[in-house]
Amino acid sequence: MGALTLLAQTQADAIQMPYRALMVGYAIFIPALLLLNYMTKSGVIARATTKEAIRQPVFLLMTALGLTVITINVWVPFFSLGDDTKMYIDCGLATVLICSLLHCVWTASVSVADEIEGKTAMTLLSKPINRRQFVFGKYIGIFQSALIMIAILGVVFFFLTYYKFHYDQKESAQEQTPLVYFRAVSWLPFQMPFMNRVYFEVARSILPGLTLIGMEVAVMTAVSVAISTRVPMMVNMIVCFAVFVIGNLSSVLVQSNVQNVFVRFFARLFATILPGLDHFNMSAAVSTGKIIPPEYIGLAGLYCLAYVAAMLMVGMWLFEDRDLA
Incomplete structure (x- = not known):
């Protein structure tokens, strides 16, 4: 029996802490985001930016592609000797990450x-909105559109x-009898097992991975908004492509036994300045059925918040003396 099956059967008997922590985090994050949208001046820009981003063809294209x-991939054989579900989860998380990242970088640009180059930013800044609120509102709006895509x-x-x-499980003759099946209807080409707790736990295991993807996208x-100014x-x-690649490799080079002094120096330099994106890459752990501790997700969230704040301050500093005329 595969690792995912054993883990799911274990989790079916008790609610695991990571999911409780995630629900608490969502319950705090979503109302805070709504308050930011409707109670601040930056929220006006954020809502307009979100609507504009969703209407962009790249949003529809990336969502449809994902x-x-x-x-x-549900019906594509991975030839993984009984671990097709693990490969499917790994590929699915990578697909969500790539689609949302491409959307964010393109939309920020x-x-x-384009608004700065086209002088349309002057129209917004002529109202009682300063440059810091403009940058912050743009960031929140773009990030919200990415959250909608991830959702x-x-x-x-x-x-x-x-x-x-x-x-x-059915293909490998290990299927557990589900409690209920959806009735076959004209638009559903297959029967869907319903209310099977083991299957539900396997599906629920993607939530920590999706949460960390949201942090990486944030x-x-x-970074993209700061550079776009x-x-x-x-x-x-x-x-952004260079930051993404180096951010996923710098810590690996630092921890490796590379003897070249220059390689180690630049690896440490990049690991210090650039974001450590490998901290958010837990798709392998999720796909193999390992439980990501809530403490790790919490620390990753704090790191994400700190780096986002630092990059937004850099973006505000770069935009403060930008000539818009």
Whole structure:
């Protein structure tokens, strides 16, 4: 029996702490975001930016691409010797991350850099809104649009993970009898097992991974917004790509036994200045059924908040003396 099955059966007997901690975090984060949107001047810009970002073709394209890949992978054989569900979860989390990151970087370039270059930012700043509120509102709006994309992909990913585990168990003759099946209807080409706690626990195991992806997207959005206050879209996308690659490799180089002095020096320099994105990459742990401790998620959230605040201050400093005329 696979690791995911054993873990799911263990979790089915008791509610695990990571999920309680996540629910508490969501209950604090979502109302705070709503208050920020409707009780501050930056919230006005944030709401307008979110609506604009959702209407962009790149949002629809990335969402459709993510849904297509996640759906097709349900029936794609991974040839993993009985661990297809683990590979499916790993690929699904990577798909959500890539789609949301591409959307954020592109939208930050269009929403911030193009508005500055096109002089439309002057219209907003002529109202009782200062430059710091403009940058902060743009960041919140872009990040909110990414959260909407992650939520859409996450909901579909959850139910398809549920079905994928059932599908793999049935293919390997290890299926557990579900309590109820959805009745076959014209728009549903397959029967879906319902109310099976083991399948539910496997599907629920993607929540910590999706939460960490949201944190990584928050960090990269802050980097992109800060850079967009000074450089055009193409430069912003190249720099963000370099930050993403180096941010996932710098800590690995620091911990490795590389003897080259220059490599170790620059690895430590990049690990200090650039975000440690590998701290948010827990897809391998999630796909293999390991429980991510709530303490780790909490520390990752604090690190995300600190780095986002630092990058937004850098962006505000860069934008403070930017000539808009």
